[in-house]
Amino acid sequence: MEINILVGIDPGVSAGGIAIYKPGSPLVTVKMPEEPLDIYRLFKKIKRSGSPMIVVERLSIRGDDTGGKQYRIVTMLENYNNLVCCAKVLEIPLVLVTPMTWQTGLGLRAKGAKEDKSLRKEKYFQFATHSFPTDNVFKWNSDAVCILRFTQLMIANKPKWIPGHLVNRSECVFSFDLTDDSLKYDRLLRNERKFE
Numbered sequence: 001m002e003i004n005i006l007v008g009i010d011p012g013v014s015a016g017g018i019a020i021y022k023p024g025s026p027l028v029t030v031k032m033p034e035e036p037l038d039i040y041r042l043f044k045k046i047k048r049s050g051s052p053m054i055v056v057e058r059l060s061i062r063g064d065d066t067g068g069k070q071y072r073i074v075t076m077l078e079n080y081n082n083l084v085c086c087a088k089v090l091e092i093p094l095v096l097v098t099p100m101t102w103q104t105g106l107g108l109r110a111k112g113a114k115e116d117k118s119l120r121k122e123k124y125f126q127f128a129t130h131s132f133p134t135d136n137v138f139k140w141n142s143d144a145v146c147i148l149r150f151t152q153l154m155i156a157n158k159p160k161w162i163p164g165h166l167v168n169r170s171e172c173v174f175s176f177d178l179t180d181d182s183l184k185y186d187r188l189l190r191n192e193r194k195f196e
Contacts, residue, residue, distance in 0.1 A: 004175035005052035008148030017141030023181040027135035156186035
């Protein structure tokens, strides 16, 4: 299967989002569906328009997640499980990526002390709006957009990373348009960072 659509997903409860990108088309963003059947229908619709690969932020519960935070995380884990199951049932290539991996890969992870959540989210939003300046990027979907852009950088720089992280396949091939677009994005980002 030649992949020509990337789907980045932040399975958050209130601020979760899905970013869908096909080179030559505008970025499409969708709020995280609440019901498994809605996820399934969305994935089927995406699959009808091409050959997607889904990249989902991997979640886990830590020992210090208590009270209301623990409830939100349990709900996010349900979303996460629904996303993974729907991708597997529809036989869509699926990659799981930890927050630390994509944040570090984009140069967005602060070193040292824990960063304030609102400052961190603002940083992701600024990166996402800069990545897609004319498209519908908001704070609720900026993590998903960042995950999508991280995936493009992996296609451009570490093409073996993706097959090594596929959950339901052993290999994949990217379309020329997606590969070319990823390489162009990588060059643009490198040039911008030279002047920072």
